[in-house]
Amino acid sequence: xxxxxxxxxxxxxxxxxxxxxxxxxxxxxxxxxxxxxxxxxxxxxxxxxxxxxxxxxxxxxxxxxxxxxxxxxxxxxxxxxxxxxxxxxxxxxxxxxxxxxxxxxxxxxxxxxxxxxxxxxxxxxxxxxxxxxxxxxxxxxxxxxxxxxxxxxxxxxxxxxxxxxxxxxxxxxxxxxxxxxxxxxxxxxxxxxxxxxxxxxxxxxxxxxxxxxxxxxxxxxxxxxxxxxxxxxxxxxxxxxxxxxxxxxxxxxxxxxxxxxxxxxxxxxxxxxxxxxxxxxxxxxxxxxxxxxxxxxxxxxxxxxxxxxxxxxxxxxxxxxxxxxxxxxxxxxxxxxxxxxxxxxxxxxxxxxxxxxxxxxxxxxxxxxxxxxxxxxxxxxxxxxxxxxxxxxxxxxxxxxxxxxxxxxxxxxxxxxxxxxxxxxxxxxxxxxxxxxxxxxxxxxxxxxxxxxxxxxxxxxxxxxxxxxxxxxxxx
Amino acid sequence: xxxxxxxxxxxxxxxxxxxxxxxxxxxxxxxxxxxxxxxxxxxxxxxxxxxxxxxxxxxxxxxxxxxxxxxxxxxxxxxxxxxxxxxxxxxxxxxxxxxxxxxxxxxxxxxxxxxxxxxxxxxxxxxxxxxxxxxxxxxxxxxxxxxxxxxxxxxxxxxxxxxxxxxxxxxxxxxxxxxxxxxxxxxxxxx
Numbered sequence: 001x002x003x004x005x006x007x008x009x010x011x012x013x014x015x016x017x018x019x020x021x022x023x024x025x026x027x028x029x030x031x032x033x034x035x036x037x038x039x040x041x042x043x044x045x046x047x048x049x050x051x052x053x054x055x056x057x058x059x060x061x062x063x064x065x066x067x068x069x070x071x072x073x074x075x076x077x078x079x080x081x082x083x084x085x086x087x088x089x090x091x092x093x094x095x096x097x098x099x100x101x102x103x104x105x106x107x108x109x110x111x112x113x114x115x116x117x118x119x120x121x122x123x124x125x126x127x128x129x130x131x132x133x134x135x136x137x138x139x140x141x142x143x144x145x146x147x148x149x150x151x152x153x154x155x156x157x158x159x160x161x162x163x164x165x166x167x168x169x170x171x172x173x174x175x176x177x178x179x180x181x182x183x184x185x186x187x188x189x190x191x192x193x194x195x196x197x198x199x200x201x202x203x204x205x206x207x208x209x210x211x212x213x214x215x216x217x218x219x220x221x222x223x224x225x226x227x228x229x230x231x232x233x234x235x236x237x238x239x240x241x242x243x244x245x246x247x248x249x250x251x252x253x254x255x256x257x258x259x260x261x262x263x264x265x266x267x268x269x270x271x272x273x274x275x276x277x278x279x280x281x282x283x284x285x286x287x288x289x290x291x292x293x294x295x296x297x298x299x300x301x302x303x304x305x306x307x308x309x310x311x312x313x314x315x316x317x318x319x320x321x322x323x324x325x326x327x328x329x330x331x332x333x334x335x336x337x338x339x340x341x342x343x344x345x346x347x348x349x350x351x352x353x354x355x356x357x358x359x360x361x362x363x364x365x366x367x368x369x370x371x372x373x374x375x376x377x378x379x380x381x382x383x384x385x386x387x388x389x390x391x392x393x394x395x396x397x398x399x400x401x402x403x404x405x406x407x408x409x410x411x412x413x414x415x416x417x418x419x420x421x422x423x424x425x426x427x428x429x430x431x432x433x434x435x436x437x438x439x440x441x442x443x444x445x446x447x448x449x450x451x452x453x454x455x456x457x458x459x460x461x462x463x464x465x466x467x468x469x470x471x472x473x474x475x476x
Numbered sequence: 477x478x479x480x481x482x483x484x485x486x487x488x489x490x491x492x493x494x495x496x497x498x499x500x501x502x503x504x505x506x507x508x509x510x511x512x513x514x515x516x517x518x519x520x521x522x523x524x525x526x527x528x529x530x531x532x533x534x535x536x537x538x539x540x541x542x543x544x545x546x547x548x549x550x551x552x553x554x555x556x557x558x559x560x561x562x563x564x565x566x567x568x569x570x571x572x573x574x575x576x577x578x579x580x581x582x583x584x585x586x587x588x589x590x591x592x593x594x595x596x597x598x599x600x601x602x603x604x605x606x607x608x609x610x611x612x613x614x615x616x617x618x619x620x621x622x623x624x625x626x627x628x629x630x631x632x633x634x635x636x637x638x639x640x641x642x643x644x645x646x647x648x649x650x651x652x653x654x655x656x657x658x659x660x661x662x663x664x665x666x667x
Contacts, residue, residue, distance in 0.1 A: 205631055226631050229596060242599075249626055271626055273599045289603040289627070292611065316600035332597060338604070339556040341597055369594040383594065391593075415594055458595045458631075 061444070064183070066098035067123035067147075069113075071140075077131030080138050080163050084131055084172055090213055091176030091190035094449070096425070096442035097183070098125070115150040123147045125183060137162060142175065144182050154182045158469055167467070169215065174467040180422075189422035191467040194451070195220070195239060196429075196438065196460035197228040205458070207241060210438070212420070212462075214451040220259070221245075227252075231276045232463045240264075240275040240284050240301075251275045251286055253301060266299060266307050274319045278348075279326040285310070287318035296320055296331060310348070316341075321373045321380070322348065330371040330380045330398075336360065343371045343382050345398055357396040358384060359405060368394070370416045370459075376423035383415045383428070393417045393428050395443065408441050409448070418462045427451065427460045539662040544653070546570040547583065547660070551609065553647040556593070558604035560612055568609065571651070572616045573663040580656030585609050587627040588634075588650065590643035595629060602627030609649050624654060 071085040072078070089102040101123055118126050126145040131138050137159060144154040158175050161168045170191055177188030192212045200206045200219065207220040207230050221227050223245035230241040239254045246263055249271045254261040266272065270290025277284055282302045287294060295312030299305075310329070311317045319332040329348045334341040344354035357380055358368035368384030378398040385391045391413045395406040408414075413431040420426065420440075430439040430450075437453035438460060549571070551564035560568065575581055587602030606625035614620050635642035653660075 226628060228631065229599075244628075271599075271603055273603075273627075274596050287600070289600060289607070292607055294600065294603075316597075316604065318600050319594075319596045334597075334600075338558065367593065369597040416596075 063097070063099050063445075064124040065101060065122050066092060066125040066127065066183075067101040067104065067118060067121065068092070069104065069126060069128045071129040071131060074130060074132045076133030077138055080160075081129070081131040083163070084140055084160070085129060087169060087172040087213075088127070088129070088176050088179070091173055091188070092127075092179060094190070094213060094440075095176070095180050095188055095422075096445050096447055097180060113145055115145070115147055118145075118147045125153075127179060131160075134159075140172075140175065142179070144179060156469075169211065170467045171469075173212070174465075174469045177465070178469055186424075187422050187465065189420035189425055189462075189465070191465050192421050193463045193466060194418075194427050194438065194460050195230040195232065195463065196457040197230065197241075198455055198457050207239070208457075210452060212440075212451075214438075217452065220254070220256070221261075229274050229459050231461050233277045234279050234281045234464060236464045236466045238277075240277060240286075242273050242275065249273070251284065251299075253284075264299060264301065264304070266297075268307060270294075272297075276320050276322065279322055279324060285320045285322070285329070287316070287320070289316065294318070296329070311346075311354075319370055321371050323373050323378070324375055328373075328398075330357065330373050332369045332371060332382075339367070340365055341367055341369050343368050343380060343384075343396065345380065356402050357398055358382065358394075359396075359402045367391075372418050372426075374419050374423050375421055375464075381417040381419060381426055383417060391415055393426065393441065406443070408443060408446065414439075416459050418460050420462050421465045425462075427462050429457055429460065536662070540660060543574045543578075543660050543662050544657075546574050547581065547653060548651045550648045550650055552644060553605055553649075555590070555643070555647065556601065558587075558601065558608045560608055568612050569616075572613065572618065574660065575613070575618055575622070577661040577663040578656060578659060580659040581653060582622045582624070582655035584624040584626065584652040584654045586650040586652065587625070588632060588646060588648050589630045590646040591630045591633065591638065592643065593630075595631070599627050599629035602629045605647075605649055 068085065068089050071081040073081040089100070092098055093100045093102065101121065113126065113128065124147055126147050128143045128145065130141045132141065140158045140160055142156055142158065143152055145151070146153040156178070161171050173190035176190040180186065180188035189212055193209050194212065195207060195209050197205050198208050202224065204224045205226050205228060206222065207227055208217060209220055210217045220239070221243070223243055225244040227241060227243040227245065230239045232239060237256060239256060241252055241254070242249060243252045245252065251264045251272045252261050253264060264284070268288065268290070270288045273287050273289070275284050275286040278298070282300060283298045284301050285296055285298050288297050292314050293312055294316045296310040296317045298308045298310060313335060315333060315335040317331055317333045317335075321330045322328070327348055328345055330343060330345050332341050333344055333354070336342055340360070342356055342360045343358035345357050346352045346354035358366070360366060366384065366386050368382055371380050371382040373380050379395050380398055381393065381395045383391050383393050392410070393408040393414045395408065396402060397404040408426070409430070411432065415429045417426040417428040424443055426441050426443060428439055428441065430437055435454055436456040438451040438457045439448055440451055441448045549567050551567050552561065553559070554561060575583075585606040587604070587606030589598035589601045589605075593601070603625065606627055610620065610623045610625050613623060630646070633642070633646045634648070635645045
């Protein structure tokens with residue numbers, strides 16, 4: 001009965017008896033639509049955004065259940081197997097794409113995979129793994145089983161770095177991302193890091209980096225001065241940031257592997273800020289405030305030359321972020337008024353007229369800053385508030401020009417969103433009753449989890465994918 | 477000039493009158509050796525002069541210190557604003573007076589914001605606040621090249637609290653003397 005054309009989740013949904021099972025995993029999301037007539041909605045106060053209606057549209061999506069059978073070991077691999085399994089299990093949980101069954105003490109059914117039993121447990125997918133010792137190294141043989149169709153969907157061998165090597169966890173994260181791609185066809189975000197700035201024990205603000213799962217918090221700079229606004233190069237090897245390390249505020253670039261840092265000298269007066277890489281990796285776009293004017297400028301980092309002005313005016317244009325194809329730019333500007341910064345999108349070649357994507361309404365105020373363009377799809381995340389309300393994370397549909405917004409946070413204050421390489425998650429700085437922290441929100445389910453708490457991080461930037469598995473030997 | 481000449485002649489006339497009057501008194505007793513009274517008087521006069529000089533020096537030092545304080549006194553801003561507040565104008569005018577009297581002095585104007593709003597937007601806000609004060613100085617006729625502006629955004633608060641009292645203290649410009657710190661002249665202190 002289950003043979004035949006294999007379709008995706010709809011088939012699973014039907015075979016499992018409808019969406020009832022999936023409801024638990026699917027979290028309600030509110031789609032916020034700007035009301036057609038602004039004046040009518042103007043009476044609302046202190047919510048974000050002011051003139052919206054909460055339509056209460058609930059998106060239900062089918063979330064498959066994924067089980068992980070305890071990893072086994074051969075030739076001494078058992079010493080490492082639980083560690084490998086734990087990292088993969090957490091990565092798959094944090095991917096927010098599955099209902100997880102990963103705390104099973106023993107593999108049911110002993111040796112072989114008993115699909116009938118896993119099916120009774122409600123699993124759609126099953127991951128099994130065996131770690132084999134190979135000299136002083138290890139190999140992970142990973143299998144993805146399609147429980148519904150009672151067959152092995154993928155099988156691959158991954159050689160692992162030595163368990164005490166610095167890149168051990170990152171190599172396993174890359175395997176987790178492969179599992180996500182096997183099942184969903186979409187990129188994962190486990191093999192990535194988040195850069196941000198934070199006050200060090202010595203009292204200066206330095207750059208830090210943490211793995212996507214909150215492990216491996218490390219300090220990158222020791223400049224003993226204000227350093228902030230880090231931005232990853234598209235290949236993940238370099239960071240651009242603002243620092244006062246040399247006395248004057250300047251854009252710096254660091255080669256992460258060697259920590260070698262240089263100051264970009266534009267030979268121009270004014271304070272540069274908010275640098276970001278062009279997707280081609282060869283240019284940096286940043287804001288320069290000089291005198292009463294400010295604007296966005298580009299600089300060719302490879303050749304170390306050629307300051308080029310994209311915008312300028314008697315206001316502030318800042319926090320640029322490129323569309324993935326590099327053709328458009330989202331940025332923040334207070335050109336409509338000093339206390340009402342808004343988010344704009346414009347062609348990356350200067351001269352085009354900027355379009356609003358934040359929900360500005362004449363005379364209604366509203367404060368929207370820190371745009372970040374999604375790595376997939378024409379969506380821009382930013383944070384903002386309406387009048388004197390709290391700051392929340394919002395996503396705008398670029399094509400809708402501020403008319404369609406998704407609000408992702410409802411608690412505390414929330415700032416500076418940055419997209420994960422999977423185009424689905426955002427990291428942001430959250431303020432709660434108990435303090436500050438770095439949080440990740442899944443933009444599909446609305447689920448929020450803390451990455452770091454009890455610290456005061458600033459302006460996080462999520463890296464691109466930093467590791468991929470080296471052409472795993474597929475065995476199916 | 478005319479006044480000074482007049483004063484000198486009047487004083488001279490007074491002395492003449494006084495000495496004329498003294499001549500009518502009986503001559504003082506003639507004593508051998510140094511006159512103890514005149515020695516004491518000289519010493520007292522010297523001490524008095526030293527005291528006066530010290531006082532004058534202290535007064536000048538205090539005036540110099542006041543001028544230095546005027547240069548580095550902070551100015552504060554309203555929430556999300558970079559306009560010079562009326563209560564800041566007096567503070568800035570005193571800086572202008574000192575800067576006019578002290579052409580060697582150069583200042584760095586450092587703009588700051590309170591913690592509300594985004595870190596990057598507050599960098600821009602701090603830069604507008606620093607620039608607003610530089611414009612005030614330029615409009616007062618001072619050379620723009622004497623001023624360096626920069627912004628620390630919300631990253632270096634003076635007060636750590638999350639309330640209006642702290643925020644009001646953090647929305648500010650600070651001033652650092654970057655050149656001519658030993659050549660500050662007290663305005664109007666030339667005579």
